Amino acid sequence: MTARDKNSELFTRQYTGREAMVEHYSDEKIKELETTARLIRRHIIQMIFDAGSGHPGGSLSATDVMVALYFDIMEHNPDDIKWPDRDRFVLSKGHAAPALYACLAETGYFPVEELKTLRLIGSRLQGHPDMRKTPGVEASTGSEGQGLSMGLGMALAGKLDNKEYITYVMVGDGELNCGQCWEAAMSAAFFKADNLVAIVDRNKLQLDGPTNQIMSIEPLADKWKAFGWDVIEINGHSFPELLDALHKAKETKGIPTVIIADTVKGKGVSFMEGQVGFHGKCPSEEEYNQAMAELGGI
Amino acid sequence: MTKIKWPVEPQRPAFARALVALGNTHKDVVVASADVSTSTMTGVFAKHFPERHYNFGIAEQNMISACAGLATTGKVVYASTFAIFGTGRVYDQIRQSVCYPRLNVKLVVTHAGITVGGDGATHQMIEDIALMRALPNMTVIVPADAPETEKAVLAAADHEGPVYIRLGRANVPVCTTSEECQDFEIGKATTMREGSDVTLVGTGIMVAKCIEAAEELEKHNVSARVINLSTIKPLDKRTLIKAARETGAIVTAEEHSVVTGMGAAVALVLAENAHVPMKRVGIPDSFGESGSSDELMQKYGLTVDDIVDGAHDVLKRKK
Incomplete structure (x- = not known):
């Protein structure tokens, strides 16, 4: 059973063309996703605290996008992980692995219990995603800049094999400093890879500081447009906006789509929000307790 | 001084022959080039199987990682460019995108070594064997001549995992006929x-x-x-x-x-x-x-x- 099937009664399809809102979601459905996102965020804090290291900031900013994909948008099957027609997700910003692992565990790819093993020796949950070790991970990533190209390869294979699956790639905004991202952007448009969707986790911070101070990527939407992509700009923490944009992206024909998701690094934990210091820092015990309290109420 | 009269043959047409043969026998074989398909002769495959050839232009990093993505779906991917652009320039992509996940990408480079000649040091790749043999999961093959090139390229298709095949530009004595x-x-x-x-x-x-x-x-x-x-x-x-x-x-x-x-x-x-x-x-x-x-x-x-x-x-x- 796919995640889509599970939830199919919660919304009705209303395809009325590219420009129109293609899906209507009930308030309950949105609430359910928000609740799931809080659960995923608790897992993230727990995992990084248990491991003693990891990247909370970029995991928390990426959470809502991944929840929208894994718990609603993507057709995938945890019981048949090699299903050839599955939608693919590539986490190009591999340091947000805790968010991905939590989504995979909660959708049934491996036991939730196993999240405790993040970064431990012998674990299937490596510090950065490993497609050979972790069920459900589609690409080994972590060296910034390569995931969009990998996703493009998957999309090209889909075209060649006349398959309808969509490949989603999440890139970080700092990652867009990498030239390879723009090589991929150029060629995806050239190859008319409309089955490729990029999502930029635009949290506006990279390891050394604000992206506009370290290496500015603005004007970001114009850059993607110039490279031949359809650009959708949204609030990356709003499920109605995320779902709407992801459905639109699916329907776009002839060119690839990028969703620039405006996000907050450390989203959901007050003292981590917008703090560059929590890019790759494990919370102290006190911080952990406060974070878990803030994310409570599931 | 003995001088054996070897018949000579370049390796690249042999590579092209093998690719076309694979195109016919292996439906999952696809080929990637980085603008120099005329020189590497992957262009021959492109003529026979245009829908299974991708030219990524002068963007080797993107090519290697995209080949990895293609390989995740079960494709057997042959990527080709000059040795100088297909190794050092994309070492990290070969390491992270291909070798670490042990994907079926066959990197066949041409114009290796000093015999490239007139182009000079910037085009003479003489440390690629060192780079490629340092990588876990990589197989490194340097065929002796054209017939061995053909055999190596064919063998790579049935070998599970990454393969590096190093070819030259010039005519090579045919010495593996025995x-x-x-x-x-x-x-x-x-x-x-x-x-x-x-x-x-x-x-x-x-x-x-x-x-x-x-x-x-x-x-x-x-x-x-x-x-x-x-x-x-x-x-x-x-x-x-x-x-x-x-x-x-x-x-x-x-x-x-x-x-x-x-x-x-x-x-x-x-x-x-x-x-x-x-x-x-x-x-x-x-x-x-x-x-x-x-x-x-x-x-x-x-x-x-x-x-x-x-x-x-x-x-x-x-x-």
């Missing part, structure tokens, strides 16, 4: 000629030169064994150790830097298993320069004479 060369197997060295005093281990275009050197040595009553070490990783340790024990001296010859190339790989095996006098013939620790292939081979110590001298050197040190 019986013992017919069954090409990845990881298996071929003994081209028996001998008991010294072993000459060649790879790529140096194999033919090793055979010529052996004939020259015969005139001096030196019996030289010749091994074609076309697979550099994994190394055929058994054949190498046996040769060292039986002949007591080893000379390696490669059109590559002597710094961590094939000779260095052989030296490590022998140091741990069968310590014998050894000499590495290859390009010294330096960049190349413009010139004709022959002039450069002469200047950088890659001639038959250099191999013969190397043999005399190790024979002197042999007790």
Whole structure:
């Protein structure tokens, strides 16, 4: 059973063309996703605290996008992980692995219990995603800049094999400093890879500081447009906006789509929000307790 | 000085032939190029199977990672460009996107080595064997001539995981026509000629030169064994150790830097298993320069004479 099937009664399809809102979601459905996102965020804090290291900031900013994909948008099957027609997700910003692992565990790819093993020796949950070790991970990533190209390869294979699956790639905004991202952007448009969707986790911070101070990527939407992509700009923490944009992206024909998701690094934990210091820092015990309290109420 | 009249043939048309054959027999084979498909001759495959060929332009990093993505879906991907652009420039992509996840990407590079000639040092890749053999999960093959190129490219398709195949630009003597060369197997060295005093281990275009050197040595009553070490990783340790024990001296010859190339790989095996006098013939620790292939081979110590001298050197040190 796919995640889509599970939830199919919660919304009705209303395809009325590219420009129109293609899906209507009930308030309950949105609430359910928000609740799931809080659960995923608790897992993230727990995992990084248990491991003693990891990247909370970029995991928390990426959470809502991944929840929208894994718990609603993507057709995938945890019981048949090699299903050839599955939608693919590539986490190009591999340091947000805790968010991905939590989504995979909660959708049934491996036991939730196993999240405790993040970064431990012998674990299937490596510090950065490993497609050979972790069920459900589609690409080994972590060296910034390569995931969009990998996703493009998957999309090209889909075209060649006349398959309808969509490949989603999440890139970080700092990652867009990498030239390879723009090589991929150029060629995806050239190859008319409309089955490729990029999502930029635009949290506006990279390891050394604000992206506009370290290496500015603005004007970001114009850059993607110039490279031949359809650009959708949204609030990356709003499920109605995320779902709407992801459905639109699916329907776009002839060119690839990028969703620039405006996000907050450390989203959901007050003292981590917008703090560059929590890019790759494990919370102290006190911080952990406060974070878990803030994310409570599931 | 013996001069064998070898028939000559470039390796690239053989590569193209093999790709087209694979296109017919393996429906999952796809090919990627980075603008130089006319030179690498992947363009031949593109003519036969346009829908299964991707030209990524001058963007090798994107090409390698996209090939990895293609391979995740079950495609057997041949990526091709010049050695200079297909290795050092994309080392991280080969490491992270291809080798770490052990994906079915076959990297076939052309224009390797100093024999590229006139283009000069910026286009003479002489440290690629070092880079590629350092990578876990990578298989490294340097075919001796055109027929072996065809066999290696075909064999790579049925080999699970990443493969690096190194080809040159120029005409290469056809030296693998004998019986013992017919069954090409990845990881298996071929003994081209028996001998008991010294072993000459060649790879790529140096194999033919090793055979010529052996004939020259015969005139001096030196019996030289010749091994074609076309697979550099994994190394055929058994054949190498046996040769060292039986002949007591080893000379390696490669059109590559002597710094961590094939000779260095052989030296490590022998140091741990069968310590014998050894000499590495290859390009010294330096960049190349413009010139004709022959002039450069002469200047950088890659001639038959250099191999013969190397043999005399190790024979002197042999007790």
